[in-house]
Amino acid sequence: SPKVIGLTGGIGSGKTTVARFIEEFGFPVYYSDERAKDIVNENEDLKIKIKEILGEDAYDENGFYNRKFVAEKVFSNTDLLRQLNEIIHPAVRIDFENWVKKQTKYLVFKETALLFELKLHRECYKSVLVTAEDNIRIKRVMDRDGKTYREVQAVMERQMPEKDKIKLADCIIYNNTNLEDLKDHTEKVIFDIE
Ligand code: ATP
Numbered sequence: 786s787p788k789v790i791g792l793t794g795g796i797g798s799g800k801t802t803v804a805r806f807i808e809e810f811g812f813p814v815y816y817s818d819e820r821a822k823d824i825v826n827e828n829e830d831l832k833i834k835i836k837e838i839l840g841e842d843a844y845d846e847n848g849f850y851n852r853k854f855v856a857e858k859v860f861s862n863t864d865l866l867r868q869l870n871e872i873i874h875p876a877v878r879i880d881f882e883n884w885v886k887k888q889t890k891y892l893v894f895k896e897t898a899l900l901f902e903l904k905l906h907r908e909c910y911k912s913v914l915v916t917a918e919d920n921i922r923i924k925r926v927m928d929r930d931g932k933t934y935r936e937v938q939a940v941m942e943r944q945m946p947e948k949d950k951i952k953l954a955d956c957i958i959y960n961n962t963n964l965e966d967l968k969d970h971t972e973k974v975i976f977d978i979e
Pocket residue numbers: 794795796797798799800801802803898925926929960961962963964967
């Protein structure tokens with residue numbers, strides 16, 4: 786089976802951009818956070834469990850996950866949020882394991898915002914961190930999402946500190962300049978993994 790490389794980075798670091806470059810270089814990428822959003826609509830066992838925790842209103846009349854309702858419900862209830870995560874995370878893990886089985890490349894990448902927070906790096910062959918200076922990340926997210934400086938800063942402050950991630954990462958891609966440099970750094974890092 787292929788070696789799994791964990792790919793992570795905080796808000797606005799550029800991890801999704803790096804993931805797209807990795808795909809351009811021919812390696813498969815599993816997007817954990819995106820898959821988690823699909824799984825809550827696809828996996829019937831998971832749907833039942835989510836309704837048990839959050840109530841029938843977690844799904845709308847067409848059977849689609851009601852993201853807004855769930856977000857509001859767990860916002861001020863950390864215990865509910867923990868319970869929700871405890872059922873979603875294992876479902877993503879199983880989905881990922883099934884995906885890996887279908888891959889034929891010698892390296893595959895798993896993009897996830899919470900690689901270190903959930904200690905998923907321990908299950909990876911290597912980890913790659915994308916990072917950039919705070920101000921640069923904030924400005925990029927302001928441009929991308931139309932958020933204010935303080936809004937982005939608030940999200941950033943709730944994430945694991947960059948210095949802790951840097952200590953845990955096997956490889957680091959610094960993304961302080963332009964996209965051309967980022968692509969070059971990405972190429973170098975992924976083809977150096979052995
Ligand atoms: P999030 O966790 O917030 O989704 P992310 O880590 O996935 O963020 P991206 O979406 O890849 O980050 O990048 C954030 C924004 O910055 C995007 O709009 C992207 O196009 C832009 N960006 C990333 N790197 C660079 C760069 N080197 N030069 C210019 N723009 C960049």
